[in-house]
Amino acid sequence: MTLLRRLLLVVLVFGLLLIGGLMRFVDTVARQAEPPPGQRTDGIVVLTGGSGRLTTAIRLLDAGHAERLLISGVSTGASKATLAQSLTQALPEHLLARPEQPGIDVPALMECCVDLGFEATDTAGNAAEAVAWATGRELHSLRLVTANYHMPRALVEFRRQAGSITILPHPVRPDFLRVEDWWRHRADGFFLLGEYSKYVAALIRMRIEDQIDGWLKADS
Template identity: 45%
Template sequence: MTPPAVTPQPQPEAAPPEAPRPGALLARLRRLTWVGAALGGLWLAGLLTFAAHIPRAPEDESATTDAIVVLTGGSERLETGFDLLAAGRARKLFISGVYRGVDVRALLRMSQATPTALECCVVLGYSADDTLGNAQETARWMQAEGFQSLRLVTANYHMPRSLVEFRHALPDVRIVPHAVQPPNVRLDGWWHWRGTAGLIISEYDKYLVAFLRHAFGL
């Protein structure tokens, strides 16, 4: 006996997805706005703190170290480095981030220093292209020399980021910051000066990237 045919039952159609309610979209938008405002507030507070702590003068000018390290980027830095070396603040001067083809005599002439007096104690580093490279290049040189302390010479606005990189690359080395004041960087009322404000904001963002990179081990 043939069983009766089973007629397939029609399946109920799936209900269309419920569209988000206007109230839910508005609540989500408000949350995102609050998050964005909070992050912006933190960034602004950090910027103001960063700017307030840019060094206005060198730290402990009379201290002696094994080496003086100058990061290229301004004639004031080179002159300061040569003056410190001439004053006996260290045994050697290391200039990091020098262009290929530039020699010690050329840098001494640029800074109006006396070649015969300082040439023997100046070493140039050619491999660094940025602040991270400066720190790594200096670390290799310091290790080769067996030095345990250095005076770091760079522009005042650049010093916070430089210290982040150098302290990470040279954790066991004593670092004495020696900030140079570029004449075109106006720290008093810096927000009124477009060039200085742009420079400080840019440097603050780079500082944050360097700090977070080391904080998260990237």
């Protein structure tokens, strides 16, 4: 019975820590806001994989929030032309440049000011790809555009690899996820639990790698 009680206590403590951590994570996601209007960076990097990210990034580029944009994690079959076509279809009609109205000229922006990154297959790869891009172009600050639920994990990876490059988070709120009342919707709850688990895994991996680096430096 004593062993059983101890086991139940461990399970209870673990469950409370999990719930507490998840609630703090969700609160962080819900409280995220866009940077103040007019705040500019040297470059913009947008991570593929969710609705609204690319349209947000191209609108920021068109509005002059940076001079150049990296789309990181592009599939090998994509090109500037296919992405321009998709963005043109996704943007509201009244925002697009037409002969009779000013607006966003997506193909022109793609040609002049957008770079595509094909190497990244995960968030750590996105960070490595973006930092290499920024370093090669001597950019000292990046506006990071990704979904609000993905931003905490993305910031862990980006800030670890960024060095002296400043990272400005610009979260995008996806239409499919209801963060404010997630506990009312089972699908949203399980989705956020999965994202929280990935976030914790990224933190643990980062600390393990830092510890190993510390041991290697001490031995050298």
